[in-house]
Amino acid sequence: MNANRLFNILVPVISVLIGLLAGAFMMLGFGYNPITGYTALWNGAFGDLYYFGETIRQVTPYIFTGLAVAFAFRSGLLNIGAEGQVIVGWLAAVWVGTTVEAPMVIHLPLAIIAAAVAGAFWGFIPGILKASRGVHEVIVTIMLNYTALYSANAIVRNVLSDNEDKTPDVAATASLASEWFQNLTYFSRMHYGIFIALFAAVIMWFIIERTSMGYELKSVGYNEYASKYAGMNVKWNIILSMIISGAFAGLAGAMEGLGTFGYMSVQSGFNNLGFDGIAVALLGANTAFGVVLAAFLFGALKVGALNMPTEAGVPTELVDVIIALIIFCVASSYIIRWILLRFKKEGK
Amino acid sequence: MDYVVEMIDIRKEFPGVIANDNVTLQVKKGEIHALLGENGAGKSTLMNVLFGLYQPEKGEIRVNGKTVKITDPNVANDLGIGMVHQHFMLVEPFTVTQNIILGSEPTKFGKINFKEAEREVQELSDRYGLEVDATAKIRDISVGMQQRVEILKTLYRGAEVLIFDEPTAVLTPQEITELMGIMHSLIAEGKSIILITHKLKEIMKISDRCTVIRKGVGIDTLDVKDTSVTDLASLMVGRNISFNTVKRPANPKETILSIRNLKVKDKRKVDMVKGMELEVRAGEIVGIAGVDGNGQSELLEAITGLLKTESGSVRLKNRDITNLSPRKVTESGIGHIPQDRHKYGLVLDYSIGENMVLQTYYQKPFSKYKTLNYKEIFLKAEQLINEYDVRTPGVHTKARALSGGNQQKAIIGREVDRSPDLLIAAQPTRGLDVGAIEFIHNKLIEERDKGKAILLVSFELDEILDVSDRIAVMFDGKNVAEVIPEETDENELGLLMAGSSTEKAGDK
Numbered sequence: 001m002n003a004n005r006l007f008n009i010l011v012p013v014i015s016v017l018i019g020l021l022a023g024a025f026m027m028l029g030f031g032y033n034p035i036t037g038y039t040a041l042w043n044g045a046f047g048d049l050y051y052f053g054e055t056i057r058q059v060t061p062y063i064f065t066g067l068a069v070a071f072a073f074r075s076g077l078l079n080i081g082a083e084g085q086v087i088v089g090w091l092a093a094v095w096v097g098t099t100v101e102a103p104m105v106i107h108l109p110l111a112i113i114a115a116a117v118a119g120a121f122w123g124f125i126p127g128i129l130k131a132s133r134g135v136h137e138v139i140v141t142i143m144l145n146y147t148a149l150y151s152a153n154a155i156v157r158n159v160l161s162d163n164e165d166k167t168p169d170v171a172a173t174a175s176l177a178s179e180w181f182q183n184l185t186y187f188s189r190m191h192y193g194i195f196i197a198l199f200a201a202v203i204m205w206f207i208i209e210r211t212s213m214g215y216e217l218k219s220v221g222y223n224e225y226a227s228k229y230a231g232m233n234v235k236w237n238i239i240l241s242m243i244i245s246g247a248f249a250g251l252a253g254a255m256e257g258l259g260t261f262g263y264m265s266v267q268s269g270f271n272n273l274g275f276d277g278i279a280v281a282l283l284g285a286n287t288a289f290g291v292v293l294a295a296f297l298f299g300a301l302k303v304g305a306l307n308m309p310t311e312a313g314v315p316t317e318l319v320d321v322i323i324a325l326i327i328f329c330v331a332s333s334y335i336i337r338w339i340l341l342r343f344k345k346e347g348k
Numbered sequence: 349m350d351y352v353v354e355m356i357d358i359r360k361e362f363p364g365v366i367a368n369d370n371v372t373l374q375v376k377k378g379e380i381h382a383l384l385g386e387n388g389a390g391k392s393t394l395m396n397v398l399f400g401l402y403q404p405e406k407g408e409i410r411v412n413g414k415t416v417k418i419t420d421p422n423v424a425n426d427l428g429i430g431m432v433h434q435h436f437m438l439v440e441p442f443t444v445t446q447n448i449i450l451g452s453e454p455t456k457f458g459k460i461n462f463k464e465a466e467r468e469v470q471e472l473s474d475r476y477g478l479e480v481d482a483t484a485k486i487r488d489i490s491v492g493m494q495q496r497v498e499i500l501k502t503l504y505r506g507a508e509v510l511i512f513d514e515p516t517a518v519l520t521p522q523e524i525t526e527l528m529g530i531m532h533s534l535i536a537e538g539k540s541i542i543l544i545t546h547k548l549k550e551i552m553k554i555s556d557r558c559t560v561i562r563k564g565v566g567i568d569t570l571d572v573k574d575t576s577v578t579d580l581a582s583l584m585v586g587r588n589i590s591f592n593t594v595k596r597p598a599n600p601k602e603t604i605l606s607i608r609n610l611k612v613k614d615k616r617k618v619d620m621v622k623g624m625e626l627e628v629r630a631g632e633i634v635g636i637a638g639v640d641g642n643g644q645s646e647l648l649e650a651i652t653g654l655l656k657t658e659s660g661s662v663r664l665k666n667r668d669i670t671n672l673s674p675r676k677v678t679e680s681g682i683g684h685i686p687q688d689r690h691k692y693g694l695v696l697d698y699s700i701g702e703n704m705v706l707q708t709y710y711q712k713p714f715s716k717y718k719t720l721n722y723k724e725i726f727l728k729a730e731q732l733i734n735e736y737d738v739r740t741p742g743v744h745t746k747a748r749a750l751s752g753g754n755q756q757k758a759i760i761g762r763e764v765d766r767s768p769d770l771l772i773a774a775q776p777t778r779g780l781d782v783g784a785i786e787f788i789h790n791k792l793i794e795e796r797d798k799g800k801a802i803l804l805v806s807f808e809l810d811e812i813l814d815v816s817d818r819i820a821v822m823f824d825g826k827n828v829a830e831v832i833p834e835e836t837d838e839n840e841l842g843l844l845m846a847g848s849s850t851e852k853a854g855d856k
Contacts (some may be wrong), residue, residue, distance in 0.1 A: 087647045192608065211718050211719055211720060212709055212715045212719070212720055213718060214720075215709050219695050219698065219706075222696070222698065223691070223695045223696065223697075225692050226692050226694060226706065227692065227695070229652075229674060229684070229686060229692040229693070229706075230652060230674070230675075230678075230706040230707045231673065231675025231677075231678050231679075231707055232675075233675075339648040343778045347498055348634045
């Protein structure tokens with residue numbers, strides 16, 4: 001049991017180290033000093049309070065999308081649609097944030113709930129199609145990403161603004177922005193959302209590990225047939241899993257719409273929060289706690305990388321390659337797992 | 349001595365386990381040599397060593413007197429060793445010929461000459477009296493025929509030594525007799541056969557010599573004609589065991605399960621149960637005999653709510669339970685030991701503790717306000733593990749890590765513990781060793797004596813004859829005959845199972 005837990009921690013740590021090493025060779029190969037490069041990365045993520053605030057800001061939606069993918073995965077579903085669910089959540093939050101007038105105690109929760117509901121609905125569609133018609137959720141969720149992107153763009157341009165590229169800012173009563181955090185972190189965009197994200201992680205842990213609902217969801221994910229034999233409603237569990245997963249992703253959108261930006265703009269393409277969420281979930285072994293840790297790593301990499309061109313002179317393109325390498329090693333951690341298992345066997 | 353295959357002092361270790369230790373197997377040319385042992389005794393390991401899938405730590409393999417190193421199955425093939433697997437490895441939509449040439453297709457400039465291959469396969473089939481149609485599609489032919497295709501496959505590849513892995517497990521008594529005929533004609537053509545089995549009667553009937561393995565150690569090699577079933581059994585298990593299950597006569601009471609004119613289609617919308625009639629009363633074990641695929645699985649799935657019925661009724665204690673959901677069926681008082689314990693019986697990635705509450709997790713005391721109480725769950729699991737002698741390192745061990753026998757004991761514990769009025773046991777002892785089989789049969793009889801109704805489905809006639817109080821024969825989706833075990837024998841049952849309506853079929 002203990003050896004097993006150690007193993008589960010060892011695998012992602014080694015994956016990250018190998019990724020960093022590969023990135024270092026990359027920099028060496030192109031004539032840059034990897035130590036200066038990584039120092040810049042570190043400084044860019046944790047160098048001072050501003051950077052730290054920005055990192056936390058980036059970690060917040062990653063936690064949500066990571067939870068979204070992990071939750072679906074625990075019941076055997078691959079939610080590739082977190083991307084689209086983020087967008088509809090973002091849109092719903094900004095919509096409520098800009099059009100409703102109410103005191104903060106009502107307005108802010110309402111905007112957040114609207115995001116969750118929108119994301120949940122975007123998850124419900126592939127869920128019900130899978131349950132009733134057997135359509136594979138990967139196909140539906142990928143398609144719904146595009147539907148979400150272009151519909152949201154049209155609504156931002158034509159409904160929420162007068163043919164402009166962005167909506168007005170959300171009302172102060174619906175904003176997650178925190179003056180206190182901003183003052184503390186030299187005016188980074190860090191906002192209160194991180195608390196909601198951490199709370200969501202606790203919720204996910206509780207549902208999955210402690211409730212009869214979680215027991216059913218996991219059971220369906222492990223073995224659909226035995227679940228049916230045991231009297232569980234497999235179809236309903238598939239739908240439910242996608243709804244909850246979508247709600248998590250929708251909340252990531254609320255973080256962007258009500259916290260980081262305070263508005264929604266027309267997007268030329270995906271912002272990758274949802275896709276990165278897949279890697280976050282995998283690295284976090286699809287557990288709530290693991291997702292939080294993995295989200296921190298991804299947030300730090302993403303924000304810290306911005307500092308590498310300025311401080312270490314590493315060109316942006318190369319930075320992207322290095323970050324991709326690290327993520328690649330992390331995502332392919334099952335190779336590391338396999339190698340470790342082999343060593344273990346031979347050691348015996 | 350002209351041994352065709354010799355395995356001398358083979359030792360094979362896996363981390364923490366010695367699977368084979370000092371096992372010697374010497375097969376003479378032209379003999380049927382049985383390899384006998386319980387499940388997990390190391391028969392498969394030894395054959396996998398011979399087939400090149402495992403490398404032994406110690407020991408020597410000789411083929412036709414020459415020492416060889418079998419590094420992979422291709423080497424084994426080249427040496428003329430072929431294996432007829434227990435689970436057929438055939439491509440269903442392909443024809444017999446296509447399956448046989450798969451992997452060693454006779455090509456000319458990259459084009460397969462099917463006509464030529466077909467002719468060759470047909471020739472081989474005729475020569476050994478296999479009566480296989482080389483042009484038939486696998487999905488259209490019976491299980492017995494499919495097995496012959498597997499035999500042909502090895503012959504086509506030039507096998508001189510054929511390994512049969514539990515070949516009778518899926519066959520009817522008549523098919524078994526035919527298979528034995530085929531084995532004899534193979535021997536007559538100069539082939540040699542290694543027969544892996546744990547069925548003693550078959551060994552007595554067909555083999556010349558027999559090597560017994562117990563717990564990985566080679567115990568002895570004997571001439572079959574100088575030994576007896578009881579001798580072989582005690583050699584195999586290491587203690588004396590009783591063969592006939594001891595039980596008192598049944599004392600049937602009120603009707604528990606009553607099935608009237610039930611019709612069920614399977615998932616492909618094919619009629620499988622076509623007007624089934626059946627009654628099971630409290631305090632009796634009703635066995636359903638039949639060849640696999642005659643609607644038994646669909647019948648059970650319809651009773652337990654896993655499959656919707658077309659028409660007819662299922663009543664439990666006079667309550668209509670037709671087409672209720674599986675949960676409602678379970679709650680109305682049915683326990684179900686499913687045929688496929690890995691697919692239906694267990695969530696293999698859940699701990700054994702979590703598996704013990706698979707149907708009751710949402711009820712008190714395991715759940716309160718939709719929150720699980722793991723303390724209660726594991727307490728229950730501990731109790732069942734002790735009561736049903738499930739050998740596991742603990743309640744937190746994954747079900748996957750347990751042996752088949754212990755997994756089955758866990759399922760039986762779980763199902764029996766709910767104290768259902770009707771206990772359905774489908775193939776409850778498939779793939780288990782003699783000890784576990786004894787345990788499970790006794791449990792079923794114990795439940796019967798407590799006044800429960802038991803419905804037993806099995807493809808093993810011995811099991812049906814030993815355990816049941818009444819036997820219903822299922823053929824082509826119908827209950828074609830009901831017989832009393834004491835008044836029938838394998839032969840009659842076999843004929844009934846094959847659908848021939850003898851004069852006897854009518855009487856009860």
